[in-house]
Amino acid sequence: MPQITTRYVMVVLVSLLVLPLCGCGDRNPQADLNPTTGKHSDPAWLPAGHTAAVQDHGYNCTECHGADLQGGISRVACTSCHLENARQVHPAGWGQFAYALHSQFVRQNGTASCAVASCHGSDLNGVSGSGPSCSSCHLGGPLSAHPQTWNADILSFHAGYGSSYPTSACATAVCHGSDLKGVFLSGPGCNVCHTNL
Ligand code: HEC
Ligand code: HEC
Ligand code: HEC
Ligand code: HEC
Structure with a gap:
């Protein structure tokens, strides 16, 4: 029965080739590493590609980044970029008030953890498709919402704005709201002091 034997051998061979692929069915295809560079092969992995991978495939990152996502065999903790937690870039407590609560964080911790190449940029000038430049809102650079000279006496100096x-x-x-009527936890309405604004 040479034909049956040949067919049997073929079936076994094909199974051997296909089974390992099937066994990886729950693996995140975008997380496959480039064998030469040892890095994630999706060119858009940073900043947004890995977010899509997480959203599409669930948190299937643990086999390399560790069950606690603190690094595992990859030695890259999600929190090496994210502040405090793997699932959100900013601390969970900021919620929708990042615009106001970030100032206290920076006063306490400095800007090193914002000045990440894929986050707000190492020069804090922002990253396309990721965090904005600090100066897209601030008038006085990363550490000052207003022009720095104003900080000495904001009531006098803002008058010449x-x-x-x-x-x-x-x-x-x-900041002060698109209608200048003030923003919760942020700048007051101009009408707090001015009757004509
Ligand atoms: C097969 C192992 C493996 C899996 C699975 C994996 N990673 Fe990675 N990851 C690595 C290794 C190794 C590195 C360090 C090399 C590099 O920078 O790409 C890394 C680095 C990273 C980096 C930093 C990249 C950089 O250029 O600084 C991010 C972000 C990342 N992984 C996110 C994820 C996310 C999110 C998932 C799950 C959706 C995931 N990884 C799944 C192995 C893996
Ligand atoms: C090299 C820096 C870096 C590392 C390491 C990293 N991330 Fe991110 N992550 C970012 C940046 C930057 C963004 C914002 C991207 C954007 O705005 O589209 C982000 C956004 C996310 C988001 C969207 C949620 C949010 O608040 O915007 C998820 C989910 C996420 N990352 C998961 C992970 C997981 C899980 C890991 C670890 C396996 C990881 N990241 C590691 C830089 C990183
Ligand atoms: C979306 C707009 C916006 C962006 C982007 C932004 N900020 Fe702010 N920042 C504000 C507002 C509004 C305030 C005033 C509210 C407050 O003090 O709580 C402020 C205040 C601050 C303060 C307190 C100093 C002061 O003059 O009030 C610091 C420090 C600060 N931001 C750091 C940063 C850094 C660092 C970045 C970039 C990584 C950044 N901010 C990006 C809106 C922004
Ligand atoms: C905490 C009170 C206060 C708030 C809030 C305030 N101002 Fe003033 N503003 C003053 C005072 C006091 C002066 C007079 C300062 C001086 O002449 O030295 C002034 C002066 C001015 C002047 C000069 C002309 C004038 O009416 O005297 C302008 C323009 C001005 N403010 C704009 C604004 C704008 C715009 C906002 C909101 C973004 C604002 N101010 C919010 C107190 C305030």
Whole structure:
């Protein structure tokens, strides 16, 4: 029965080739590492690619990043970039109030953990598709919402703002509000002091 034997051998061979592939069915295809570089092969892995992988495939990162996502055999903890937790880039407690609660964090911890290449950029000038530049809101650089010179006496100095800054610089959604009527936990409404604004 040479034909049966040949067919049997073929079936075994094909099974041997296919079975290992099937066994990896629950593996995240985007998480496969490039064998030459040893890095994630998706060119868009940072900043947004890995987010999509997590959302599409659940948290199937543990086999390499550890059951607690603190590094495992990859030695890259999710919190080496994320602040405090693997699932969100910012501390969970910030919720929708990141615009206001980040200032206290930076005062206490400095900017090192924001100045990550894939987050707000090592120069804090922002990263395309990721965190904005600190100066997209601030007028005085990463550490100062207002121009630094104002900090000495903000009541006097802001009075001349019109010659240096357009109203739109104050009327942003997270600063004094697009209608200048103030923002919860952030800048007061101009009308708190001015009757004409
Ligand atoms: C097969 C093992 C493996 C799996 C599975 C895996 N990773 Fe990784 N990951 C690594 C290794 C090794 C590195 C370090 C090399 C590198 O930078 O790519 C790494 C690095 C990273 C980095 C940093 C990349 C950089 O350039 O700094 C991120 C982000 C990351 N992984 C996210 C994830 C996410 C999210 C998942 C799950 C959806 C995941 N990984 C699944 C092995 C893995
Ligand atoms: C090299 C830095 C880096 C590492 C390491 C890293 N992340 Fe991220 N992660 C980011 C950045 C930057 C973003 C924001 C990307 C964006 O805005 O699209 C992000 C966003 C996310 C998001 C979307 C949630 C949010 O708050 O925006 C998830 C989920 C996520 N990462 C999961 C993981 C997991 C799980 C790991 C570890 C396996 C990991 N990340 C490791 C940099 C990193
Ligand atoms: C979406 C707009 C926005 C972005 C982007 C932003 N900030 Fe802010 N920041 C604010 C607002 C609004 C305040 C004032 C609210 C407060 O003090 O709670 C502020 C205040 C601060 C303060 C307190 C100093 C001061 O003058 O009030 C620090 C420190 C700070 N931000 C750091 C940073 C850093 C570092 C970055 C970039 C990684 C950054 N911010 C990005 C809106 C922003
Ligand atoms: C905490 C009270 C207070 C708030 C809030 C405030 N101002 Fe003022 N503003 C003052 C005082 C006091 C002066 C007069 C300062 C001086 O002349 O030295 C002034 C002066 C000014 C002037 C100069 C013209 C004038 O009316 O005297 C302008 C323009 C101005 N503020 C704009 C704004 C804008 C825009 C906002 C909101 C983004 C704002 N102010 C919020 C107290 C405030």
